[in-house]
Amino acid sequence: MSSAVSMLENVPLFSGLSAEELTTIEAHGVIRSHRKNTIIIHKGDETDSLYLILAGRVKVFVADETGKEIILNTQTAGDHLGELALVRESPRTSSVMTTEDSKFLVLSKSAFQECLSRHPNIAFNLIGALAERISELSDNVSSLALLDVYGRVAKVLVERSTEQDGERATERLTQQDIANMVGASREMVSKIFKDLKAGGYISVEDQRVILHRKLPSRW
16 A cells, blocks of 8 residues: 555545555545645636645635735644635635645546546545635634734744643744734734743744643633
């Protein structure tokens, strides 16, 4: 079994398929590797491929003419992106950049439709993935509208933290990354971090934010 097929077994989009069926899907795709900080999808592109992340990490973002970014999401191995292009004819709605050296299995729309004709249950998995993505975007919009900057920062830290070696920590995130996620300045995020560190709530190691105790409800 190839490493790509082993990874596809963990992709929810293809849950329930056999190793033989996953091998067929791999054969329809193209493996591509990209270095860190490579834009693999530009907003407005007319491309219609599905990207399955085999290794690495990416950020999904939008930017204005001045270069100001809003990060919509970060995704890692096992995730997929570009699924909207499979169900409608429209330009890409956001850009995607690698934040680590990354490897992808890229399926064209025609290749994916062939897989779908052979394995129609994939359609239900795709609907579930789209529904989850819509829910995430709705939650982000609600946060931007209803929470102050501190509330949005705290929400990002809590939601992006997991148990790691007996402590709760986020993935590697810079203060600018967090600022881009919450629609605030890096200076404001830096000030919030300074106060949280002083209060013993967090520490930062190698750009990972360690949460030592429950964050305060207000700042």
